[in-house]
Amino acid sequence: MRYSPIGKELFIANRKRLVAQLKKGSVAIFNSNDIMPSNADGTLGFKQNSDLFYLTGIEQEESMLVVFPAFPDKKFREVLLLREPNELLEKWEGHKLTKQEAKDISGVETVVWLPDFKKLFHHMMVMGGAEFVYLNTNEHYRSDIVVETRDARFINWCKATYPLHKFERVAPLMSTLRREKQKKEIELLQRACDITELGFRRVLNFTKPGVTEYEIEAEYVHEFIRNGSKGFAYAPIIASGANAIILHYTENSQVCKEGDLILLDVAAEYANYNADLTRTIPVNGKFTKRQKEVYNSVLKIQREAAKMLRPSVVYFDYHKEVEKLMQSELLKLKLIDKTDIRNQKPENPVFKKYFYHGTGHMLGLDVHDVGNMHEKVQVGSVWTIEPGIYIKEEGFGVRLENNYVIEKSRNVDLMKNIPVDVEEIEELMNEQ
Ligand code: GLY
Ligand code: MN
Numbered sequence: 001m002r003y004s005p006i007g008k009e010l011f012i013a014n015r016k017r018l019v020a021q022l023k024k025g026s027v028a029i030f031n032s033n034d035i036m037p038s039n040a041d042g043t044l045g046f047k048q049n050s051d052l053f054y055l056t057g058i059e060q061e062e063s064m065l066v067v068f069p070a071f072p073d074k075k076f077r078e079v080l081l082l083r084e085p086n087e088l089l090e091k092w093e094g095h096k097l098t099k100q101e102a103k104d105i106s107g108v109e110t111v112v113w114l115p116d117f118k119k120l121f122h123h124m125m126v127m128g129g130a131e132f133v134y135l136n137t138n139e140h141y142r143s144d145i146v147v148e149t150r151d152a153r154f155i156n157w158c159k160a161t162y163p164l165h166k167f168e169r170v171a172p173l174m175s176t177l178r179r180e181k182q183k184k185e186i187e188l189l190q191r192a193c194d195i196t197e198l199g200f201r202r203v204l205n206f207t208k209p210g211v212t213e214y215e216i217e218a219e220y221v222h223e224f225i226r227n228g229s230k231g232f233a234y235a236p237i238i239a240s241g242a243n244a245i246i247l248h249y250t251e252n253s254q255v256c257k258e259g260d261l262i263l264l265d266v267a268a269e270y271a272n273y274n275a276d277l278t279r280t281i282p283v284n285g286k287f288t289k290r291q292k293e294v295y296n297s298v299l300k301i302q303r304e305a306a307k308m309l310r311p312s313v314v315y316f317d318y319h320k321e322v323e324k325l326m327q328s329e330l331l332k333l334k335l336i337d338k339t340d341i342r343n344q345k346p347e348n349p350v351f352k353k354y355f356y357h358g359t360g361h362m363l364g365l366d367v368h369d370v371g372n373m374h375e376k377v378q379v380g381s382v383w384t385i386e387p388g389i390y391i392k393e394e395g396f397g398v399r400l401e402n403n404y405v406i407e408k409s410r411n412v413d414l415m416k417n418i419p420v421d422v423e424e425i426e427e428l429m430n431e432q
Pocket of ligand 1: 234276
């Protein structure tokens, strides 16, 4: 792996926290993700299932974790199941984890080869006292995934084989656990943010009229990978001029023009933890008066919002408050007027023409991380704060985004070192 070992203590503690949530007489099973096909015999890069990683630190495909806290034989209360390494696999795909290596990474004492799973599991299910069977599903509120996951296939098999057991959803438990970041996780997120900063500073130095958006993309990824990241935390959005109006513009194919702004929603992953940064900079290193006005309105909202997202609030109420700030900034920018506000319908407020997305999301092993957004903001959760103003008729958009740890007494900005003030951006872009 490219990152320094995380240490098994985090994963041991995470499993302990899970066990505390399970009903008496429970077994919980977690599966890795599949390696997704592309075309012919091609595959996409492997991405581990975030829950399995959270509980084990194992990044290998075809892995499983079984947690059965009350199983009579202590040795089998936690079991990791892995592909058995062999010479041919080694020759084609490289090294696969040995039992000792998997144990060292995860802290799971018992590692079993995958072909032995069914016999062991049958014993657990019929003789071990398993009454409740916790199975995993992707319950992210925005997920509309249509592929059948390994977990989904396992659910089908498990329910068909053991129809009279009681099945439970483990996803809500995982969502609650993962929402509250542990100290080590914050360190990893900070590292992802620091690598992101290096990429952004490199791009400040590189950007000028005539470069293409994809050349900027290349600068970022070069810096990310040379610093131990696997690469982008999500598909990078490098949107010059009017491309910034498209929230998820990822084509990154255009030439950056003199006088345009460029919106950069680009960040690194590190050890599977994700940063999520947005900056908007002038292609030629100098904001116009109008660009600066809009920019400073967004920055003002971003900073105000960072004071408002505190443990006493629910995200959706906070978002409404941010919308009010947005309305008053849009008035100042003369993008809307008092008549517009008087005439607006509650279901279609006038600010929506210029600000048409949420103010943020939780962040962690997933970029849009799990965690119930209807509950009060949790101490220990990590959030993005990312307002934006997009002006189609003027051909540009501005979004600014930092990542915050919600602590009891304050919010900690993991991106406090990343330049954001107009003057600093301009100075850095014009350094010789
Ligand atoms: N960084 C992209 C997003 O938050 O949707
Ligand atoms: Mn974001």
